Amino acid sequence: MLGLIKPWVADGLQSRPTFRIAQSHPWAISISIMTKLSISVLSFLATTFMAHAEPTDLQKIELKDIEGKKTSLQAYEGKVVLVVNVASKCGLTPQYSALEALYQKYKDKGLVVIGFPCNDFGGQEPGTLEEIKEFCSTKYQVTFPMMDKLHVKGDEQHPLYTALTGKDSPFPGVVKWNFGKFLISKDGKLVARFGPRTTPNDAKVTEAVEKALK
Template identity: 55%
Template sequence: MEKSIFDLVVNGADGQPISMDKYKGRVLLIVNVASQCGFTPQYEALEKLHRAYKERGLTVLAFPSNDFGGQEPGSMDEIVQFCRTKYDVTFDVMEKVHAIGDQKHPLFQWLTAHSDSQEEVQWNFEKFLISRDGQLIARYGSRTSPDDADLVSDVEAAL
């Protein structure tokens, strides 16, 4: 297992590899997302958070996943189109990944291994806050909205 999140490589929505090292020095909010979930309206609050804090160093990274209830069945083009047209998303939407199970992406392996509980992601829109130096600061369940006072306070403290 990689020691730092910055040792990992993920793919962008276009399938091209992106070293997480690109985000070194930024605060990250990593979210597993789905277009057909009851929590999908959180895209609006994620975008608002992104726009409010991106100049201060926050980067929101969305990782679509079809692991929970088949709620992200679309192609990457469909997912990106949905995010841009329905929620005017300007943060990075990455390639669809598995957040759980035998095919769990190394990023989600790292995130769950470094959280206090080390338990699997429970549902869509679970959030992981990462410090500028690549440490997991906090993990928030799906029911915690991106505009939750505690989450926003944690983001501000990390910035």
């Protein structure tokens, strides 16, 4: 608040009014400082949380790539991921071409297709990892990431597929054949599932991918 000091007379002349700032109360200063500190702390915590978001259950699951190196879906944090169980000797194997085309179309926008070789259906993925890698790259020019072999069902079901298909999944139910597809959002949540015969270039797949990329 501003306080007005009474005018005074010097040498017979009245001076102009002079103003002074009233002394602030100590409690007002304390509240102001505490408010500023609180805002700073909250801003820091919010920024830190956003930069180091806790991985989802799906992102925490340990995987191995086709080279045998440990990895996880957390390596693709911030990207949309299409998980596909693949096989080299299946009637649906030509879907590799459409998967690669989908990957090439949307990879610069944040899509990653990941192939998981699986021998659970008719023994249609019998080869070694080196043979699978060679087959995919030469026959279908696959450039998207490929992982180690795993089981998508049964007693040896991999934890990733337990999470994708189990009772707590938004899309529960056992994988029925090769080339089942699971779409995972940028924040690591399962948002869509497509059956083996739904091709990667099907409108339902591309629409779901585009929606997840927004």
